[in-house]
Amino acid sequence: MADPTPRRAAVALNITIIGAGLGGLSAAISCALAGHNVLVLEGAKQLAEIGAGLQITPNASRLFAQWDILERLRPLAAEPTYLAVRRYSDGKILSLTEDFNDDMMRKYGAPFWDLHRVDLQRMMYDRAIELGAKVRLGARVADIDFETPSLTLEGGEVLNADLLVGADGLWSKCRERFLATEGKTDAPLPTGDLAYRIVLKADEIEDTELRDWIKNASVNFWAGPGAHVVAYSLRGGEMFNIVLLQPDDLPEGVARQAGTASEMRESLKGWDPVLTRFLNHVKEVDKWKLMHRPELDSWVSEKSNFVFLGDACHPMLPYLAQGANSSLEDGAVLGHVIATLESKVQLPQALAMYEQLRKKRGEAIVRETFAQRHDFHMPDGPEQEQRDRLMLSKLGKKIDVKFPSRWQCESDVQPWLYGYDAKAETEAALKSSPYT
Numbered sequence: 001m002a003d004p005t006p007r008r009a010a011v012a013l014n015i016t017i018i019g020a021g022l023g024g025l026s027a028a029i030s031c032a033l034a035g036h037n038v039l040v041l042e043g044a045k046q047l048a049e050i051g052a053g054l055q056i057t058p059n060a061s062r063l064f065a066q067w068d069i070l071e072r073l074r075p076l077a078a079e080p081t082y083l084a085v086r087r088y089s090d091g092k093i094l095s096l097t098e099d100f101n102d103d104m105m106r107k108y109g110a111p112f113w114d115l116h117r118v119d120l121q122r123m124m125y126d127r128a129i130e131l132g133a134k135v136r137l138g139a140r141v142a143d144i145d146f147e148t149p150s151l152t153l154e155g156g157e158v159l160n161a162d163l164l165v166g167a168d169g170l171w172s173k174c175r176e177r178f179l180a181t182e183g184k185t186d187a188p189l190p191t192g193d194l195a196y197r198i199v200l201k202a203d204e205i206e207d208t209e210l211r212d213w214i215k216n217a218s219v220n221f222w223a224g225p226g227a228h229v230v231a232y233s234l235r236g237g238e239m240f241n242i243v244l245l246q247p248d249d250l251p252e253g254v255a256r257q258a259g260t261a262s263e264m265r266e267s268l269k270g271w272d273p274v275l276t277r278f279l280n281h282v283k284e285v286d287k288w289k290l291m292h293r294p295e296l297d298s299w300v301s302e303k304s305n306f307v308f309l310g311d312a313c314h315p316m317l318p319y320l321a322q323g324a325n326s327s328l329e330d331g332a333v334l335g336h337v338i339a340t341l342e343s344k345v346q347l348p349q350a351l352a353m354y355e356q357l358r359k360k361r362g363e364a365i366v367r368e369t370f371a372q373r374h375d376f377h378m379p380d381g382p383e384q385e386q387r388d389r390l391m392l393s394k395l396g397k398k399i400d401v402k403f404p405s406r407w408q409c410e411s412d413v414q415p416w417l418y419g420y421d422a423k424a425e426t427e428a429a430l431k432s433s434p435y436t
Contacts, residue, residue, distance in 0.1 A: 006066075008035035009341040016041060016151065016161040018141055018174055022117075023310025023327030024167035025124040029067050030335020032131035039161070040128065041139040041153075043168075047125060051117035052197045053234050053241030055219070055321035058108035059420040060328040065110070066423060069127050073120065077113035078217040078233040085391065085405045088224030091272035094391040095405050100219070108418045114217065114232045114241070116199075117324075141168070144177040149305040162344060164306040165334070167327075170291055172312035178301070188255075188291035191317060193373070195288045196244035196264050200281055202237065210277060214240040221376065221405070222272055225384075228376040229268070229275060242278060243318065244268065245373075250289050259287040290317055295363050299355050304348035307355075309334060314362035317369040319376065320406060322417065326362055329422050333357050336426035346435040353429055361420070368406065368413065375404040 013036045017024045020042035032038045056077075064070040085095040097103060104112040129135065140154040150160045166174030170188055179185055202214040217233040227246035234241050246267060250257055261282045268279065293315055299308040310327035317323075337350040337357075378384040387404050394403070403409040406417075 006033045007336075007339040008033075009339055011341055011343055012036050013162040013338065013341070013344065013347070014160075015039070015163045015165060016159060017165040017167055018151070019167035019169060019310075019312070020044075020047065020121075020125065020135060020137075021167065021169055021310065021327070022121060022124065022324050023312075023331055024165070025121065025128055026063070026328045026331025027165050027167060027309060027334050028128040028133045028135075028331070029124060029131060030332050031338065032128060032133045033067070034335050034339035036338065038128070038131075038133035039159075040133060040135040041141065041151075041159075042135065042137050043140040045138040047121060047137070048118065051121070052199055052243070053232060053239075054115050054117050054120060054324050055232065056111075056113045056115055056120070057321065057325050058104055058110035058112060058418040059422075060325040061113055062108070062110035062421060063328055063332050066332070067124075067127055069123050073113070073115065073123055076119045076123075076235055077111070077115050078236055079111055079113055080217045080219045080232060083219040083221075083407060085221045085223060085408075086272065087388070088222045088228075088271050091222070091274055093395075094223070094388055095399075095403075095408060096395060097408050104418070107415070112418075114219070114234055116234050116239070116241075119235070120324075141173050144174060144306070146178070146181055146301045146303065146306055149301070149303070162305065163338075163347065166306065166308045166312045167310050167331075169311045170293070170315045172308075174306075174308065175293075175296075175312050178306070178308075186294055188293055188315070190248060190252075191290045191292050192248050193245055193290040193317070194248040194250055195290055195318065196242075196246075196259060196285050197288065198242040198244070198279075198282055198285055199234070200240045200242070200278065202239065205281055207277060209274075210281075213274075213278075214238075219407075221407075222275055223376040223378075224268075224271065225379040226377050227268075229271075231275075231278070240278070245290070245318070248289055250287060255289045255291070257287050259285045261285055291315065292317065292366070295366075299359055300351045304351050307334065307351050309358075313359075314366055316366050317373060319369045319372040320365065320417065322365050322369070325417075326365055329420065330358055330362070332422035333426055336423055337430075340430060340435065342435070349435045353426075353433065357425055357429055365417070372406050375406075 079101040083097045083100045143152040215237040219232045222229040231242040309330035406413040
């Protein structure tokens with residue numbers, strides 16, 4: 001259910017958000033709920049009709065109730081009944097969490113859902129509009145003045161605001177201009193990995209065993225040498241999302257390129273026959289270079305009239321599925337910290353609190369994704385054998401040790417990721433350090 005008493009600021013800011021991705025729309029919803037005037041600028045001329053799956057973990061899905069979209073999204077979700085990590089070559093289960101959906105609700109009070117990105121983006125867009133936010137499509141930012149603050153669109157139009165929010169993703173124009181004011185530049189850096197992203201439709205697959213996999217929602221990982229695969233259902237079992245994560249062979253400077261189904265299948269030759277049968281249904285596929293960026297010294301401008309969120313400041317490898325989830329957290333916290341403003345002069349304190357709450361966590365998650373890659377991509381040998389023995393030793397038992405699958409690591413990573421509550425964290429910070 002929606003937050004019954006959303007806090008609203010005593011002063012309404014004019015907030016312009018650059019980017020209508022999940023992070024930007026999260027900020028739009030949260031800032032509108034806090035009583036501010038919100039404008040979202042999106043460079044694309046229409047919201048993308050394409051996309052693939054997202055794993056929405058409890059730290060983000062709990063926000064949907066606060067935004068009053070949880071029940072609207074429920075029919076579009078697939079809720080995995082188990083999560084399994086498998087050996088790449090034969091599909092042998094190394095680790096298994098049964099009743100995974102119930103386990104998530106019991107521990108964290110919010111669901112673990114697999115959603116199609118398009119479904120979530122559309123729902124969030126609609127909710128932002130309902131709350132009074134305005135969205136302009138085809139509005140590309142050419143330059144930003146961090147003194148005013150204001151921005152100039154391609155075509156010359158100048159827009160002023162009290163606060164600018166840079167939510168324009170990995171290839172952020174905001175980041176480029178922000179660093180330029182300090183005489184610095186940076187660019188996305190290759191991680192050495194790429195992703196094949198695939199969505200199959202259940203009604204186009206005649207193989208009854210594979211259709212059962214799709215209809216009965218679950219999350220399955222195959223961990224192999226230098227690569228891994230994750231697969232899960234979407235839209236209540238109507239679709240199957242498969243992501244292949246493996247060494248990057250794209251040319252330098254190429255971020256995305258059409259691949260071939262035969263090339264993709266050849267790269268996983270000798271893997272689990274069930275996975276191979278799924279891949280035999282793929283007709284066309286794209287390859288995406290996985291990129292990251294260095295940590296920024298600060299996410300807030302010197303005059304506290306501009307702030308970053310999401311991939312623009314902490315892009316993440318997909319190995320913990322926290323890119324989207326963390327961006328949703330960012331937008332929620334931003335809305336909460338400016339919901340208690342009594343005057344504009346308190347904005348620097350609010351943004352400092354936002355950065356304090358979000359920067360350390362976001363950057364820690366980035367580092368943890370690289371650690372997950374290491375544990376899922378071990379070459380066959382002594383280290384891999386030791387990993388497998390540890391995982392097998394916990395089959396059917398509580399996972400109370402540092403565990404190679406952070407998705408199931410009950411002692412450490414899982415509660416840190418999934419137990420996070422953006423609203424509670426912000427309220428605690430405001431209680432201990434109220435604005436003056």
